[in-house]
Amino acid sequence: MSAAGTYTPKPGAAPLPRMIATQAALETKMLLRNGEQLLLTVVIPTLLLVLFSAVDIVDTGKGEAVDFLAPGILALAVMSTAFTGQAIATGFERRYGVLKRLGASPLPRWGLMTAKTLSVLVTEVLQIALLTVIAFALGWSPQGSPVSVLLLLILGTTAFSGLGLLMAGTLKAEATLAAANLVFLLLLVGGGVIVPLDKFPDAAQSLLGLLPISALSDGLRDVLQHGAGMPWGGLGILAVWAVLGLGAAAKFFRWE
Numbered sequence: 001m002s003a004a005g006t007y008t009p010k011p012g013a014a015p016l017p018r019m020i021a022t023q024a025a026l027e028t029k030m031l032l033r034n035g036e037q038l039l040l041t042v043v044i045p046t047l048l049l050v051l052f053s054a055v056d057i058v059d060t061g062k063g064e065a066v067d068f069l070a071p072g073i074l075a076l077a078v079m080s081t082a083f084t085g086q087a088i089a090t091g092f093e094r095r096y097g098v099l100k101r102l103g104a105s106p107l108p109r110w111g112l113m114t115a116k117t118l119s120v121l122v123t124e125v126l127q128i129a130l131l132t133v134i135a136f137a138l139g140w141s142p143q144g145s146p147v148s149v150l151l152l153l154i155l156g157t158t159a160f161s162g163l164g165l166l167m168a169g170t171l172k173a174e175a176t177l178a179a180a181n182l183v184f185l186l187l188l189v190g191g192g193v194i195v196p197l198d199k200f201p202d203a204a205q206s207l208l209g210l211l212p213i214s215a216l217s218d219g220l221r222d223v224l225q226h227g228a229g230m231p232w233g234g235l236g237i238l239a240v241w242a243v244l245g246l247g248a249a250a251k252f253f254r255w256e
Contacts, residue, residue, distance in 0.1 A: 019107045020115045027119035030089075037085045040184070041127060045080065046134060048194065049073045053138045058195055063225075070135040070142070071220035072193035077127040078153060079213055082120050082160035084184045090116070090168035091176035099255050109255070117161060124157060144223035148230050152223070155238035156216040162245025163212070169253030187213040192221075212241040 014022075031037050052058060053066040060068035093099050103109050132140075168176050189195065190204075191213030197205050208214050219234025 014106075016108075016111060020111050020118070023102075023107060023112060023115035024118035024122070027116055028122050031085065031119060031123055034089070037089065041077065041080045041085055041123060042130065045073050045077045045127070045131060048076070049131060049134060050138070052194055053135075059199075060196065064139055064141070066135055066138045066140045067142075067225050068196070068221065069194065070131070070140045071224045072217040073131055073135075074128060074153075075156065075191075075213055075217035075220055076188060076193045077131060078124055078156045078216065079160050079187065080184065081123050081127065082157045083164040084180045085123075085164075086116065086120055086161060087164035087167045087180040088177050090165060091171065091173040091180075094168060094255065095173035097256075103255050113165070116165075117157075120157060120161060124153070128153075142224040143227035145229070148223045148228075149220060151235060152216060152219045152231065152238070155235055155242055156212065159212045159216075159238045159241035159245055162242055162247075162249050165253060166245055166249040169249060169255075187211065192217045210237060212238055215241075 031041075049066075049069055052069050053064075056065070058065075090099070099112075102112050107115075135142075164180070167179060171179060187193070190200070190208055191211055192208070193213065197208055197214060197218070200208060209218070215234040215237035219231040219238075222228040222231050222234070
């Protein structure tokens with residue numbers, strides 16, 4: 001019994017939604033304070049958008065270069081956060097035992113992964129808002145349905161997030177760092193982000209078109225540049241990658 005003016009401690013875990021929200025806020029702050037991740041997620045996409053829109057380096061076809069580049073850079077921003085940034089951060093958290101300790105906390109492991117996903121989404125909203133403002137300043141004239149764009153971004157985030165967690169949960173941290181950055185560079189060049197896929201040989205186009213970054217960048221480009229309807233092909237490819245990535249991550253992810 002507690003006397004007047006005093007309080008009896010009530011030990012126990014906080015409500016699950018509050019724990020997830022708190023962890024998501026912490027994950028977001030850590031990501032935004034990391035200089036390397038900030039360079040990857042914000043600075044590089046911004047510089048690429050401004051440089052290739054202002055300087056005629058790559059033949060982007062008819063119309064303004066920014067109309068071709070902006071959708072691809074938005075796709076790159078999603079990949080940099082959901083895949084590259086998350087893979088590297090989670091890989092080193094696993095190496096230093098952070099994930100093991102968090103896994104033993106009242107926050108369930110699926111709740112921790114939910115918090116990480118929410119952190120990725122918050123970061124992407126900030127990225128997309130910044131890149132959209134810059135693209136408009138460069139003369140971008142987007143078209144198409146916002147619903148189609150939103151579906152592409154959600155499925156793209158899901159696909160890349162699953163692949164990033166798979167890499168972080170199966171490779172050593174140093175290997176994850178090298179592999180994630182290498183994949184980022186390869187997909188930047190060969191994923192239709194800056195260089196149109198029709199510039200590659202026909203045989204390569206078919207294979208490159210099946211990559212998640214190609215499906216996302218081309219899908220966004222079809223909608224935002226050409227005003228196309230629902231890009232079912234791109235959505236289908238991203239859905240397959242999402243199922244495969246998340247399924248494999250759930251099965252093979254190692255917490256230690």
